[in-house]
Amino acid sequence: MVRQDIDYEFIGSKNSYYSAKVRACLQYKRIPYSERTANIESMMRVKELTGDHVYPVVVCPDGTVLRDSCTIVEELEARHPTRPVLPEDPLQRLIATLIETVADEFMLSTTIGLRWYAKDTSEWAKDMFVQISTERVTDKLTRERGATNGGRIANSIQKRTQHIAEKHFESGKEATKEICDRLDDHLRDTPFLLGDRPSLADLGMMNAMFGHLYRDPGEVCDHIHWKCISLSLWIDHMLSAAGESDQGSLYIAPSIKPLLASFKLPYSAAAEQSLELAEAALTQPSVGQSIDIRPRGPLYTGWKIQRLMDLYRTVQDAQRDEADALLEAAGFLDICRHEADWRIELASGVLRVKQVTTS
Numbered sequence: 001m002v003r004q005d006i007d008y009e010f011i012g013s014k015n016s017y018y019s020a021k022v023r024a025c026l027q028y029k030r031i032p033y034s035e036r037t038a039n040i041e042s043m044m045r046v047k048e049l050t051g052d053h054v055y056p057v058v059v060c061p062d063g064t065v066l067r068d069s070c071t072i073v074e075e076l077e078a079r080h081p082t083r084p085v086l087p088e089d090p091l092q093r094l095i096a097t098l099i100e101t102v103a104d105e106f107m108l109s110t111t112i113g114l115r116w117y118a119k120d121t122s123e124w125a126k127d128m129f130v131q132i133s134t135e136r137v138t139d140k141l142t143r144e145r146g147a148t149n150g151g152r153i154a155n156s157i158q159k160r161t162q163h164i165a166e167k168h169f170e171s172g173k174e175a176t177k178e179i180c181d182r183l184d185d186h187l188r189d190t191p192f193l194l195g196d197r198p199s200l201a202d203l204g205m206m207n208a209m210f211g212h213l214y215r216d217p218g219e220v221c222d223h224i225h226w227k228c229i230s231l232s233l234w235i236d237h238m239l240s241a242a243g244e245s246d247q248g249s250l251y252i253a254p255s256i257k258p259l260l261a262s263f264k265l266p267y268s269a270a271a272e273q274s275l276e277l278a279e280a281a282l283t284q285p286s287v288g289q290s291i292d293i294r295p296r297g298p299l300y301t302g303w304k305i306q307r308l309m310d311l312y313r314t315v316q317d318a319q320r321d322e323a324d325a326l327l328e329a330a331g332f333l334d335i336c337r338h339e340a341d342w343r344i345e346l347a348s349g350v351l352r353v354k355q356v357t358t359s
């Protein structure tokens with residue numbers, strides 16, 4: 001029984017990639033929630049609740065602590081099935097999950113590059129981390145600690161991601177503008193990614209669009225604001241999605257295929273490589289092994305890809321050709337057809353390798 005008298009507590013921040021998906025989900029489902037900005041106090045609470053410093057985190061009115069944005073959305077859908085976000089149609093569900101996966105796992109590298117590579121944006125990002133770490137903290141000493149901590153985290157992210165940032169700065173910038181243009185074309189005639197109302201596809205794409213690209217100053221932000229007015233309006237709609245209607249149907253408009261095609265060049269090979277890395281990490285001793293879901297790791301990405309492989313197998317014969325054409329355009333058909341001899345499960349924030357067949 002879901003209690004309606006206590007707010008869900010959502011710990012996230014406006015500049016955080018994965019918080020955007022969760023916020024849009026809470027909004028569209030009209031779930032009562034309070035957002036706690038990820039300042040030093042909230043981060044201490046996250047550590048207490050989960051043993052780690054990774055957010056977004058949602059605390060349900062019954063005390064259940066949810067983490068990992070994919071799990072959070074699925075759990076919120078189970079608890080609040082009205083205003084659904086997970087498409088029932090197998091092909092729509094596959095395409096929605098593909099868009100979520102591309103945004104979560106692959107567009108991230110570019111957004112990291114855009115934020116942390118150039119001197120001006122990385123200086124801005126460091127200032128922002130300090131601000132967020134101290135935002136709404138009233139105790140003087142805690143504020144000071146927050147400022148130090150914010151700066152330290154920013155420096156560590158910059159250091160940790162420098163090689164990704166460098167690699168993805170120029171090529172990633174152009175590929176991302178192309179994706180924004182295709183989104184803009186699509187959203188000019190179709191209200192949401194899969195038709196008349198929001199779905200998982202919109203929630204997933206909000207991560208890349210709101211968390212980083214639309215807010216971080218720079219060339220792609222300018223491109224969206226100047227050139228992609230429909231996309232900008234969609235971001236605004238998804239931010240306050242509680243006000244959006246749940247009427248109308250979900251469908252795959254013709255303009256989705258060019259959008260998917262814009263994923264192929266930058267992300268298809270990267271996804272294939274992620275699958276190879278996941279398989280290389282899946283050795284016999286890892287069967288039954290529990291791995292905490294630190295967000296970036298081959299097994300975590302392997303789990304994300306496994307969801308696509310599973311969903312591909314749920315597509316009925318009547319939709320198979322359409323599914324294949326869309327996946328081929330996106331460069332994800334071979335990945336979805338891959339026959340894996342392993343399973344990775346994610347439960348209570350922990351990944352577990354279930355099965356590896358030895359040859």
Ligand SMILES: N[C@@H](CCC(=O)N[C@@H](CS)C(=O)NCC(=O)O)C(=O)O
Nearest residue numbers: 016017018053054055068069070295
């Ligand atoms: N797979 C996780 C990723 C969460 C994640 O990477 N969160 C970032 C903030 S947007 C974080 O907490 N990073 C801190 C760290 O990695 O130490 C999800 O979908 O929620």
